Amino acid sequence: MSNIVKKDGYSYSFDANACSTCKGKCCTGESGYIYVTKAEIESISKLLNLDIKDFVQEYLFKKLYKYSIKEKKFGENYECIFYDRESNGCNIYDARPLQCRTFPFWDYFKQRVDELKLECPGVIDV
Incomplete structure (x- = not known):
């Protein structure tokens, strides 16, 4: 099943399947x-x-x-x-803050995709 997330204004997509093996790099x-x-x-x-x-x-x-x-x-x-x-998960996932719910689609990373890729293995080029 495809879990690819795209968002307008971003030059990358996010494969949510990567979270299962990532060891919580965003956390x-x-x-x-x-x-x-x-x-x-x-x-x-x-x-x-x-x-x-x-x-x-x-x-x-x-x-x-x-x-x-x-x-x-x-x-x-x-x-x-x-x-x-x-x-390898969040104990408050259902109520996690907006900052967590919107990762990796933060304005900060729009011009720093290479930096983001080091942090998040789910980030893929479009």
């Missing part, structure tokens, strides 16, 4: 920010069956005026606190 690596909105905080809290206040305290940190999901250290790298190495 691991260098430290970064995974920003969440108020609505996303509410959705993730509900999915985890946690009070919003408890969720924020345990899983988020504030960066200026935004909240970001915490990371955990793994060897020399970092990974999203919700990345599950055993299943």
Whole structure:
């Protein structure tokens, strides 16, 4: 079954089948920010069956005026606190933030396709 995703304005496509063998490169690596909105905080809290206040305290940190999901250290790298190495998946997949849902179709990568290909084996030229 074809899982090729295309998006207008991007010079590449994405083969979602690559996720099964990739080892979560989009969820691991260098430290970064995974920003969440108020609505996303509410959705993730509900999915985890946690009070919003408890969720924020345990899983988020504030960066200026935004909240970001915490990371955990793994060897020399970092990974999203919700990345599950055993299943090679996301523990909050059904409520994951927009930033995660839209990867690899970020404006940042429009002019950096070679950089993106190093991170994501599912990226293919059109």
